[in-house]
Amino acid sequence: MNGYIPNTSDEQREMLRQSGFSSFDDLYRDVPESVRLKGLLDLPEAMSELEVRRELERLASENTVYKHIFRGAGAYRHYIPAIVDEVTGKEEFRTAYTPYQAEISQGVLQSIFEYQTDICELTGLEAANASVYDGACAAAEACEMCRDRKRSRVLVSSAVDPKIISVVRTYSFGRDTEVTLIPEKDGATDLEALKEALSEDVACVLMQQPNFYGSIEDMQAACTLAHEAGAKFVASVNPVSLAVLQSPGEYGADVAVGDGQPLGIPLSWGGPYVGFMAASEKMMRKLPGRIVGQTKDCDGRRAFVLTLQAREQHIRREKASSNICSNEALCAMRTAVYLAAMGPEGLRQAALQSSSKAHYLQEQLEAAGFKKAFEGREFFHEFVTESDRSAELLAALKSDGILGGLPLDERRILWCATEMNTRDEIEKVAAIAKEVSRS
Amino acid sequence: MKLIFERSREGRGTAYLPACDVPEKLPACPLREKAPRLAEVPETEVDRHYSELASQTHGVNKGFYPLGSCTMKYNPAINEYAASLPGFTDIHPLQDEDTVKGAAELAERLEKYLAEITGMDAVTLQPAAGAHGEFTGLLLIKAYHRSCGNTQRRKIIVPDSAHGTNPASAAMAGFEVVSIASDEHGCVDLDALRAAVGEDTAGLMLTNPNTVGLFDPNILEITSIVHEAGGLCYYDGANLNAVMGIVRPGDMGFDVVHVNLHKTFSTPHGGGGPGSGPVGCRQFLARFLPHTGSAESIGDVRSFMGNFLVAVKAFTYILSIGAEGVPLAASNAVLNANYMRVKLADIYPMAYDTVCMHEFVMSLEKLHHEYGVSALDVAKAMLDHGIHPPTMYFPLIVHEALMVEPTETETKETLDEAVEILRGIYDAAVSDPASMHEMPLNTSVRRLDEVGAARNPVVRYQF
Structure with a gap:
């Protein structure tokens, strides 16, 4: 060689x-x-x-590829149309770098502009950046965007994915700023506790919809509480759920973030994924990373270019809004191709079927003796069961080639279903659960 | 060309999912009132749309891409094959350990190889890019000083020639940035460094070879000055491609290193990402690494283990080139740069006219002064010739800079051709300077109104 x-x-x-x-x-x-x-x-x-x-x-x-997956917890298996690999495998996209030379990079630039538009539409906000590393980094960066001299403390709900909380804490360790956890109550954020914790030094409140347990939070109420206290509201959201659930823009979030992985990116043992970030127009100039804008060339043709670069590290150095240089452009393109292929109706179907199958799975498991942990909580495509036979059930599923939900502790399992799970599969899980309960 | 939204027609599209085989159910909660206006296009249109976009994109596998500091080397096809195996793409990050033994073995071996190449004791694959690696490495330094009770060590020294990410990462890690001037050779000014270090020094961030493409001959003295003052030394691996297998950051005296898998280890840049920025460190810092579960860990810097599929590609590359190929790649990268440098130096003055490493920096100050033709003009003229221009206006300490990094994967003919094109552009610049401001002429769009874009930002399609 x-x-x-x-x-x-x-x-x-x-x-x-x-x-x-x-x-x-x-x-x-x-x-x-x-x-x-x-x-x-x-x-x-x-x-x-x-x-x-x-x-x-x-x-x-030497890795087990499960045909049947009921595990999510931050990484979701959805159907990926074949066109997504076909398009994003094109070597022009794959082997280009950041589009510094706009005249020979219109393809990448326009694809990012379209991606930004998709993210704005999904989140209901006015401006989006070209991506950050993943959803957890997006949440951490969003908290940074909200901080100023007077307000530096961040309130994070305990019902946010622990991986996101860990990353927010790490970034806060960097900036020497404080993170306060708001307790959860029955699988959702305790809004009374949130209200008490809000004070004049709070920069923002970070909540997740649906939250780590899959539960639906009252984002509207939480957002109002944050705003009444002069704090910003950051929503970490699942992009597939946004086809049906109220958008962050509709409940007044200042910044919306999330991981674009469910939109056409394979599980890949955790990466590469893509963090999306959208903000209100007022906060646009605080966004980290690349942003593509529309302009004209000298012949008057519409064209696209990296813009608002005065925020960025290569210009502002230590005063930059973030240090980000490389992002996840090709993954962002995957999500844009996925959305173009699926269209609004396809995405709605993916969301509706994920929710429907999760509800069917929950009913089946309940009947098999695996009780829903947070009774009365509405959920989207993830939920928690409680039983003293949890470990046995997961082991039994594993031996049948099924990846069951994620064990949260000895009794609780976090389940997930998507459009990929068939009725037969779900009924098989239920049958195994029934057997485990009986034995 | 049209935006995907302008190709949209209501009701069009392709159905990819079967009918729902369970009762339909959504949560009883506020639902969105207005559907997102995603494009409604059939698959043929999606395919053609992106084919058209691809035709307006220049990638390194399409043509020469001597973009300094970015190491745009060829991205081998076998890497892509490896990273597309379902045994890698379709495994859930939270699967039981006994079901992902192959992935774990790959990650562990890659960590070991990177430790060997950099001369470090431990490596994390979690950081997702070079700048992310810098942030991670600096947090290790911060955690270390704290653990020793040295909270007064709050300053990070950064040469004025450094990548912008260095000071930005230092600020994100909560450090105060001390910029020191470079000497007349573009290297670290030892006196300035001695004057800058002290009891408040947390560390130094340095890339070597540095951003003007030179290997700092005083490197051992530099790292020992910092160590004697009680600081740690951070190696920005952006330029590792010049020296891998020749000399190791660990042996030069560095304590923490990041490498860019998307530069040095041939993984594609993807139009801006995904990259991967593994961080290596000496043993005494290993307990602070992210994603270890150690009580002293700085915590996670992102979800899960990192950009795994990028790691698969870098691993594939290392297996392909092997122990012998690593220094061979480095020395040929250096040879290719010097070959181009020597063939251009008589008309394009070099910022530092001496043996360079994997890249060199030309200063077009004289051309600009005498003929009004700037580095930007020359770069834009290159676009008409199917070559991606060099990095412009960096490093900041060189006026009218063009930074050229050919990499080792280019043939002599490609280099010769690029030299001819650059020489031709010079002749044109001298004989008809005014015409240079019009370049490029033949690209799909021509020079853009960047000021207007920033003044009146349109960052999404207006329906």
């Missing part, structure tokens, strides 16, 4: 000569001799492509 180096040894020697160097060593004359590596690194020997393929296929085969 030649390390993907096209020039032959003879050509390399000739190039060295023409450049005035006697050897490759000569090129590294500024590297102190004492630290120059004397031999090869302890890495495997180069392999032929055939060997590489075999090795990667072996590693892939």
Whole structure:
């Protein structure tokens, strides 16, 4: 193997000569001799492509690909139309970098502009950025957007995904700012406690819809409480749910964030996914990262360009709104292609079927002795059951090739269903649950 | 060309899902009143729309892309194949450990390889990009000083030639940024560094080779000055492609390192991402790494383990090129840069006219002064020739800068052709300077009104 180096040894020697160097060593004359590596690194020997393929296929085969998945908790298996891979595999999109040179990057720029429009439409807000790393980072960045000198404390509901809370805390450790958790009550945010915790130093309230347990929060009431106390309201939302649920714009959120993974991105053991961020027009200039804007070229043609760059690290350095440079552009494009293919009706179907199947699963499990944990709570496509046979059920499902819900503790399981789950599958889970309950 | 929303017609579309086989049910809660105005287009239109967009996009697998500091090397096809295997794409991040042994083995081996290449003891794959890695690495430094009770160490020293992400990351990690001037060779001014360090120094952020493309010959002294003052040294791995397998950041005295899998390890840049920015550190910092469950961990910097499929591609690349290929890639990247540098230096003055590493910086100050032709004009003229221009106006310490990074995956003919094009543009600039402001002529759009875009931002389609 030649390390993907096209020039032959003879050509390399000739190039060295023409450049005035006697050897490759000569090129590294500024590297102190004492630290120059004397031999090869302890890495495997180069392999032929055939060997590489075999090795990667072996590693892939040592993972279990479940046909039946009832687990979500931040990563959701939805149907991905074949066109999504087809389009985003195009090497022009795949092998370009950030569209700094707009004249030869209109394809990427326009695709981001369309993505931004999709995100604005889903969230009901006015401006969106070109993406951040994932939904948790988007939530952390949103909290940063809301902070100022007087208001730096962030209130985060305990019913937010713990992975998001962890990332918000990490970012806050960076900025030396405070995060206060608002307790939950019966699987949703305790709004009384929220009301008490709001004070003049609170920058924003972060809540999730549906929340980590799948429950529907009263976002309208929480948003009103935050605004009455002079704080901003940040909504972390599941984008598929936005086909049917009230949008953040409708309940008055200042910033909406989430992970675009459910929109056409495979599970991929956790990444790459894509964090989306949308904000009210007032907060647009506080958004981190790239933003694409519409303009005209010198011949008057409509064209697109990276804009509002005065916020960004390459201009503002330590005063930038964020350090983000690379984002998740190709994943953002995946979501845009997914949405273009599915259309409003397709997305509504995905949402409606996910909700319907989750409700059917919940009823079936309830009948099989796995009681819903938060009685009376409305939910979308995830919910929690409670039983002292939880571990047995998950083990039984596993041995039948089914990935059951996520165990939250010894008694509770967080379930998820999407349009991918068939009625037969759900009834099979219920039958196994019944057996486990009986034994 | 049309936006996808302008191709939309009410009622059009493709149905991908079967009918619902259970009773329909939505939660009893406020539902949205107005459906999102997503495009309604049949699949043929979706396909053609994106084909048209692709035709207006320049990627490295389509043509030369010597964008300095970005290491736009060829993205091998086998990487894509590997990352598309269902055994990798279709596994849930919260599956039981015993069902993802292959993925875990891959991640562990990649961590080990990266530790070996950088000379570090431990590696995390969680950071999603270079800047994210910087933020992570700086938090390790912060956590370390705190654990020693040194809360007064609040300053991070950054050379004025640094990438903008360095000071921005330092600010996000809660540090005060101290910028130090570079010396006349574009390297760290040792006296300025000695004057800057002290009891408030948390650390230094440095890329070596630096952003003017030079390997700082004083590197060992630099890291020892910082260490003697009680600070730690952070290595920005943006330019690792020049030296991997030749010299290791750990051996140069660095304590924390990030690498860019999307630069050095051939994973595609995706029009801006996804990248991946693994962070390596010495043993004494390992307990602070993210995503370990350690009580002293800085916590997660994102969800789950990181950009796993990007890691799969980088792993594939390392297996493909092997121990011998790593330094070979580096030295050919350096050779290609020097070859182009020498062939251009007589007309395009080099900011620092000496042996460069994987990239070099030209200063067009003289051309600008004498003929009114700027770095921007030259870059825009290149667009008509199917070459992505070099990085413009960076680093900030060089006026009218163009930073060229050819990478090792380009043939001699490609380099020769690029040299010819640049020389031709120079001739045109001298003989007809006014025409240069009109370039490019043949791209799908021409120069854009960027000021207007920022003054009156339109960031979404207006229905």
